[in-house]
Amino acid sequence: MTMLSVEAEPYAFGFDISKTALVLIDMQRDFVEPGGFGETLGNDVGMLRKVIPPLQEVLAAARAAGMLVVHTREGHEPDLSDCPPAKLNRGAPSLRIGDPGPKGRILVRGEYGHDLIDELKPLPTETVIDKPGKGSFYATGLQELLESRGITSLVVTGVTTEVCVHTTVREANDRGYECLILSDCVGSYFEEFQTVGLSMFSAQGGIFGWVAASKQFLEVLP
Ligand code: C5J
16 A cells, blocks of 8 residues: 655645546537537536646546546436436527437437547446446446445535535545545536636535645645
């Protein structure tokens, strides 16, 4: 066991690399490319694309260090049986979940837009967790996977900071996982949510976890 320590807010984050997984949340075309779900909700997807270059570096370094890498995708079965009406009918998007869009049916599994972006393609050996909700633990096998691999800490990245990243970190926190959130590898469509969302993780002595820039994490990886 080799304990590493990353300079972070609110204090240094200690972790054992063999017990730590890198989690990439919902780096899907539907959220980060034009014509997807994110844009149908009126968002500027350019806000999220900023995370791609630093996340590519972190992914490469985590793979080289032998860390477990887990990708998630938010989406639904083609018959939408796992999409509650409350989610389907929420808001006034130009296209709803399941509607045909320029990248296929919006947020439906198997469609081009639902899949992960080419820049962060999973390796065949890496697990992709399909989730119907915002959190990565709800109605998925993530907890069982982490338990089977002896994982106790998560390095969390992806989009969006205040929605799926926050929900996942909160779920993880309640399940006893230590979470380090990489500030430049998580993104929001809203600048103010990014700022406040990041502060909320580490406030009150790290109520949900720790926050560090990817550079600080990369510096300590072997
Ligand atoms: C959203 C997500 N924002 N992946 N999903 O609807 O954060």
